[in-house]
Structure formats: structure tokens, C-alpha cells
Amino acid sequence: MHRLQLYLRLVRLDKPIGILLLLWPTLLALWLASAGKPSLNLLLIFSLGTVLMRSAGCAINDYADRDFDRHVERTAHRPLTSGQIKSWEALLIAAVLALLAFALILPLNLLTKQLSVAAVLIAASYPFFKRFFAIPQAYLGIAFGFGIPMSFAAVQNTVPPLAWAMLLANVFWAIAYDTEYAMVDREDDLKIGIRTSAITFGRFDVAIVMLCYALALGIFGAVGWQFGLRWWFGAGLLMATGCALYHFTLIRQRERLGCFAAFRHNNWLGAALFAGVALDTALR
Numbered sequence: 001m002h003r004l005q006l007y008l009r010l011v012r013l014d015k016p017i018g019i020l021l022l023l024w025p026t027l028l029a030l031w032l033a034s035a036g037k038p039s040l041n042l043l044l045i046f047s048l049g050t051v052l053m054r055s056a057g058c059a060i061n062d063y064a065d066r067d068f069d070r071h072v073e074r075t076a077h078r079p080l081t082s083g084q085i086k087s088w089e090a091l092l093i094a095a096v097l098a099l100l101a102f103a104l105i106l107p108l109n110l111l112t113k114q115l116s117v118a119a120v121l122i123a124a125s126y127p128f129f130k131r132f133f134a135i136p137q138a139y140l141g142i143a144f145g146f147g148i149p150m151s152f153a154a155v156q157n158t159v160p161p162l163a164w165a166m167l168l169a170n171v172f173w174a175i176a177y178d179t180e181y182a183m184v185d186r187e188d189d190l191k192i193g194i195r196t197s198a199i200t201f202g203r204f205d206v207a208i209v210m211l212c213y214a215l216a217l218g219i220f221g222a223v224g225w226q227f228g229l230r231w232w233f234g235a236g237l238l239m240a241t242g243c244a245l246y247h248f249t250l251i252r253q254r255e256r257l258g259c260f261a262a263f264r265h266n267n268w269l270g271a272a273l274f275a276g277v278a279l280d281t282a283l284r
Contacts, residue, residue, distance in 0.1 A: 006079040010062060010090060011055035011097070017264050018058070021177065022050045024270030025170045026147030028220075028277055029163065032227050033155035036281025042154055045108070046147060049101045056097035057123045057143070063090045064127030094124075111153040119146040134200045137182070141174030142167065162223050169219035176212040176244075177266040179205060180251055183259040206252055213244035220273060229280040236276015243269035 012018055026046050030038040062080045066087065079085045098120055105116050122143045129136040145167045152163040175197060182189070182198035183205060189196050201208045217240055224233045243265060250262040 003085075006085050007089075007093060010059055010079045010085065010093065012058045013055065017267055019051055019054050020267045021174075021270065022054050022144050022147065023047065024267075024274055025145050025166070025173075026050055026151055027274050029148040029151035029166060030155065031274070031277050031281060032166075032223075033152045033163075036278065036284075038155070041107075042151075045104045046151060046154075049104050050147060052097045052101040052104070053119070053123060056094045056101065057126070059090045059094035059097070060124050061127045063087055063094070065130075105150075105154075108154050109157050111157055111159070112150055115146070115150045115153055115159075119143075119150065122146060130194050130196065132195065134195055135175065135197045136195060137175045137178040137197045138171055140178055141171030144174050145170030162226055165219055165223050169216045169223070172212040172216035172219070173266075173269075176209045176216065176247075177263050179209050179212075180247065180259045180263040180266075183251065183254060184256045184263075206248070206254070209251065210244070210248055213247070217241055217244065224277065224280075229277065232280035232283060233276040236272050236274070236279070239272035239276070240269045243272060 008014060030042060030046060034042075062078055066080050080087065080090050102113075102116060102120070105112055122139070123146075126136070126139055126143050129139045133139060148166045148170065149159040149163050152159050179197040179201065182196035186196070186198045189199060197208075198205055217237060220240075221237050224237070247262040247265060250258040250265070
């Protein structure tokens with residue numbers, strides 16, 4: 001039982017915010033691709049697949065960062081970093097979870113399977129981007145948003161331009177929320193040489209976070225309009241904008257607790273967008 005608890009901590013099932021930040025854009029895409037009527041089968045496949053892939057990504061991330069995390073206050077006591085489990089265990093868990101996720105999509109079309117391979121490669125390579133890429137949060141946005149083209153592929157057997165526009169919006173959203181997250185660890189990351197957007201943006205971090213929120217919400221809004229969404233979607237978009245403005249009040253002093261609270265609150269921003277889409281498509 002103790003070992004199982006360590007494995008659950010490794011894949012962060014005790015911290016579901018990462019799952020939710022993956023799930024909201026995927027659900028948005030499923031609803032838009034299916035005109036508000038996704039099949040129960042697809043909902044189950046993509047929801048469970050999100051949990052499995054996020055968990056696999058956490059295991060890979062901890063393996064890649066095992067020599068860095070011990071120098072960061074927030075991550076020093078993670079199971080792999082602290083030596084409670086072995087590196088090979090983390091790799092094995094990641095591989096098993098990724099294979100289970102792939103097994104889920106076996107009944108789906110070829111395009112979805114092909115995109116899933118790209119999704120795994122992106123998720124597995126993300127932790128290493130922090131070694132050389134100045135804004136790894138942008139790459140994270142692709143990883144966290146790849147459920148968007150996969151959802152359209154599963155429903156329509158094609159990925160239209162609006163799906164790629166949604167992925168771009170998700171990149172800007174991820175830069176915003178993960179910069180807030182990176183602001184918590186900025187001092188530690190500077191010491192150990194990890195690259196993050198919080199370091200790259202420097203004193204312009206808060207301004208760029210708010211700009212990224214504006215770009216993300218603007219693109220999401222334009223996409224929703226192209227899909228024929230109107231009043232209820234507009235209300236959800238307004239609520240999401242209110243969430244982003246609230247985040248400004250949390251991060252403007254750059255205090256660790258405030259920045260972490262803003263990061264976690266992005267769940268509600270995603271929920272507001274999804275509620276707007278779901279209501280608008282249901283009440284047409």
C-alpha cells in the first residue's frame with residue numbers, strides 16, 4: 001500500500017489541476033466538433049486518456065528532472081527525487097500508462113491514431129525543452145492542447161483550420177498559466193539553470209501573462225463565433241475574462257502564494273469557457 005501511494009504521488013493523482021487543464025480544451029474540441037453532441041464512447045475515451053497521459057507525463061517529467069528537483073524547495077520531496085522509488089520504476093510506469101492510453105484509441109480512425117503518436121512524442125520530449133528553450137511553456141501548450149486536433153479527428157476524420165486555431169489559443173493560455181506557476185520557482189530555477197518563461201520575461205512577466213490571456217481568449221472567442229456560438233458562449237467568455245483579471249490581482253506583487261493560487265484558478269477559467277460552449281450548443 002505504501003508503494004502504491006508513492007506511485008500515485010509520482011503521477012500526481014493527488015493534484016488533479018493538471019488533469020483539468022488538459023481536459024477542458026479537449027472537451028471544448030469534442031463539443032465543437034460534434035455540434036454539442038459528442039458520443040458517450042468518445043467522452044469516456046478522451047477523459048480517461050487525458051488522465052492516463054497526464055500521469056505518464058508526470059512520471060517522465062520527474063525522471064528528466066530528477067537531478068534538478070532536489071534543489072527546488074517545492075519539488076525536493078517528490079518520490080523519485082527523494083529516492084523513495086527508482087528511476088526504472090518511473091520509466092516503467094510512464095510506459096505502461098502510455099500504452100494503456102494508446103489502447104483506448106484503437107477503435108478510432110487512423111488519423112486519430114497517427115495524431116496520438118505525435119502527442120506521445122511531444123509529451124515525452126517536453127521535460128527536456130527546459131534545458132535549452134527559453135519559453136518551454138509554449139511547448140507545454142502544444143502538449144496540453146493536442147487533445148484538440150485529436151478530438152476533431154475522432155469526430156470528423158479531419159482536422160479543420162479552426163482546430164489548429166484552438167491549439168494556438170491553448171498555447172497562449174498555457175504560457176499564461178504556466179508562467180504563473182514558474183513565477184513560484186523563479187529563484188530556485190535561476191540557481192540551477194532551468195529555463196522558464198518567468199525568467200525569460202523578466203520584469204515584463206505580469207504584462208506578458210495578461211497579454212497571453214488576451215490573445216488566448218480572443219482566439220477562443222473568434223473560433224466560437226465561427227462555429228455560430230452567440231449569447232451563452234459570450235457569457236462564458238466574459239466569465240473567463242473575469243477570471244484572467246482576477247489572476248492579475250494575484251500575481252501583480254509576484255508573491256509565491258498569489259502566483260500559485262492564480263495558476264490553480266485557471267481550472268475555473270477553463271470551466272467557464274466550457275460551460276459557455278455546452279450551454280450555447282444545448283440551447284440552440
